[in-house]
Amino acid sequence: MKIGIIGEGAIGRFVAEKLRAGGSGLHVSLVRAARLSAPNEGGVARVASVADLPGDIDLMVDCAGHAALIEHGAAILERGIDLITVSLGALADERLEQSLTRAAQAGGAQLHLASGAIGALDCLQAARVGGLNAVTYTGRKPPEGWLGSPAQARVDLAGLKSAATHFEGSARQAATDYPKNANVAAAVAIAGLGFDRTKVTLIADPDVTANIHEIHASGAFGSFSFRIEGKALPDNPRSSALAAMSIISAIERRRAAITT
Structure with missing residues (x-):
């Protein structure tokens, strides 16, 4: 599975490190244009727009908050790329929820809501x-x-x-x-x-x-x-460790032969 990540903050860094440690393929990071000065740092390509994502990406993971989901979510889904996010609060905006739903349907993709910092x-x-x-x-x-x-x-x-x-x-x-x-x-x-x-x-x-x-x-x-x-x-202190872990768990469930 070829995975891309949005954001390189505390959660993004945790997810990237766990993916590398587990031998998973982290292939591209979708970042702000300022970060393109280090295009291949850590062996990961960096792009500033969804249009520049490689065509063989299987999954994108949103670790950058509401603004990133608003900016990139629909375009990712329209390209037929599945997306995992912990930015669930952004869906309180009904127009965004509808936009993402239409994009997922148009692209034949799925927006997966990670459980984040909570269980049950x-x-x-x-x-x-x-x-x-x-x-x-x-x-x-x-x-x-x-x-x-x-x-x-x-x-x-x-x-x-x-x-x-x-x-x-x-x-x-x-x-x-x-x-x-x-x-x-x-x-x-x-x-x-x-x-x-x-x-x-x-x-x-x-x-x-x-x-x-x-x-x-x-x-x-x-x-x-x-x-x-x-x-x-x-x-x-504002980023939950369990929220970051829930992203890794969501990726692992997608690859498992038997899952909950």
């Missing part, structure tokens, strides 16, 4: 079949995990002495307001009740050292609660 999505998807009544997601991070987000204007992140809620609302609004922090809320929404019916609470907590994600769901199946305490990637 398979349970939500199964429960949705029988009918879900309520789904709530609570995201709790150390104050530094919310830097660069609207939380900075809503609470004093530097001076927090106790936990402070800085957002309560729908998953659609969370994904729109917090594009770098609310992909988990989007993943929960897509798996369950949708962006508008999934309730979200976001909390800055100086007493925690991990990113804590909690899902509560109830419906015809009964009810369940799920909690995960995830670590960030060492070189970026």
Whole structure:
């Protein structure tokens, strides 16, 4: 399988390193034009547009956030290249979701949504079949995990002495307001009740050292609660290690003879 990657940030570097360590073929990196000054660094070709991607790429992996999915997603799918992304929050924009759907249908390709920093999505998807009544997601991070987000204007992140809620609302609004922090809320929404019916609470907590994600769901199946305490990637406190790992897992499932 010939794989291309979008972005060379913390998640992109993690994915590239794991692919190389596992002997997978990472053949091209889709980057901003400024990075073309090192076109073959690490043995990987660099291009700045989808039109310049090699014709034999089997799979592209989006590791560069909402803006990259908006800019490149439809063009990749229209070329008939499957795409894996963790930028699920971008799909809160209904026009983008429709554009990507049309592009995938036109190209005969598939946009695969990696699970990102959360688990239990398979349970939500199964429960949705029988009918879900309520789904709530609570995201709790150390104050530094919310830097660069609207939380900075809503609470004093530097001076927090106790936990402070800085957002309560729908998953659609969370994904729109917090594009770098609310992909988990989007993943929960897509798996369950949708962006508008999934309730979200976001909390800055100086007493925690991990990113804590909690899902509560109830419906015809009964009810369940799920909690995960995830670590960030060492070189970026806003990037989830599990989100990066979920991309590798998604690639491995695509190649496996037997998969879940």
